[in-house]
Amino acid sequence: MRSSYLFTSESVSEGHPDKVADQISDAIVDLFLAKDPVSRVACETMVTTNRIVLAGEVRCAQDISLAEIEAAARATVKRIGYEQHGFHWQYADFACHLHGQSAHIAQGVDESGNKDEGAGDQGIMFGFACDETPDLMPATLYYSHRILEKLAADRHGKVVDFLEPDAKSQVTLAFENGRPVRATKVVVSTQHAVGCDQKKLRDYVKGVMNDTLPQGWMPNDEDAIFVNPTGLFEIGGPDGDAGLTGRKIIVDTYGGAAPHGGGAFSGKDPTKVDRSAAYISRYLAKQVVGAGLAKRCTIQLSYAIGVAEPLSFYVDTHGTGTVGDDVLEKVLPELVRLTPKGIRTHLGLNKPIYQRTAAYGHFGRATDADGGFSWEKLDLVEQLRAAV
Incomplete structure (x- = not known):
C-alpha cells in the first residue's frame, strides 16, 4: 500500500431520494418480521414527485393489509420530515405491487427434511474493518x-x-x-x-x-x-430527483475503501445473503482488527442459490496481519457457522431492526439493546486470540 x-x-442524508427509498423498503421488512420472524421480503421502492411505488415479493404467516403497508411507508416519509409541496408524507400517491414469493425460490431457500436452509441467491459479499477510527471504519x-x-x-x-x-x-x-x-x-x-x-x-x-x-x-x-x-x-428530495432502493451501496458500506459484492441490503429479509453475509463478513473482519491481529482486514464470502454452505471464504489483512491470512481462513469459520441459518442465529437477525440501518451506514454503528447492529459487537475477540 x-x-x-x-x-x-x-455520504447522503436520510432525506436523499435514494435513502428515502431504502428506508421505506426496510420499513416494510420490519413490518413483516414483526408479524412473523421467518417472513420473506424483497421490497423495492421508487419515489418521485408526490409518488411512492412499491414492488417485489413477500411471504408471511400472518395477514398484512395494504393499509398497514401504506401506513408504514407514509410514517417513514413523515419521520424523515417531508411535508413539501412536491413530496408530502400525507398527500403523495401510493401504489403497492408486492406479490407472493416465487415457489421455485422458496423450495431452494426453505429448510425441509434433511435439507438445511439454502442461500436466497448466488453472489459475493465483502466485509471490512480498519483501525482509522474507534468504530474500526474508514x-x-x-x-x-x-x-x-x-x-x-x-x-x-x-x-x-x-x-x-x-x-x-x-x-x-x-x-x-x-x-x-x-x-x-x-x-x-x-x-x-x-x-x-x-x-x-x-x-x-x-x-x-x-x-x-x-x-x-x-x-x-x-x-x-x-x-x-x-x-x-x-x-x-424525491421532487428534485427520483429515488430507488439500492442505489447507494457504497455509502451503505465502506465509502469505496473496500470492495463491494454488488448486492444492495435494504428491502431484503436476512435469508438474503446479500445482506446477512455482508453483515457477518463485517463482523468477522472487525473481530480480527479488534483483536489486534491486523490493522486492516477484508473478508469475502460467496454463495450459490439454494446451497447452505459458502462456496469460498477469503481473508486479506493487506500485509498488516500478525498471523497468516491462511490461519484466519481456517479459524474464523470454526467460530461462526457461515450458512444463512447459522449467520441469522449467531447475529439474531430475524427481528424488525432494519429501518435504522438504511441511513448513515450499515456499519460503524453502536449496537442497540434490542439487537440492532449486532454485527458491530466485538464479542469473539478473546476466542479468536486463543484460536490463533
Missing part, C-alpha cells in the same frame, strides 16, 4: 456520515429553521504513513428553505464541519470548503 495519498468518501466515510447526522439532528431538534431533509457530504483526507492526518477538501450540499440567507447557511455548515472533524483537521483555505457549490438548493 502507498503510505501517503489523498482519499475521498461521500475515516473518510466516518466523518462524511457524522457531518450529515449533525445536520439532521439540528433540523429535527429545531436548532436551525432553514434546513430541509435532502443533503450530501464528501470528505477528502490526506494520509501520511498510512494514517489520516487532515482534511484537504470538504463538500456539503444541503437543501434549504426558500429565501434562506446563504451566508448564514454557509457559516452554520462550516461550523458543523469544524466541530465534526478532529481538532486541527479543518482546511484553512476557503477554496477547499464547498457549501452548496451550485448555489440555491431549494428543490430537493
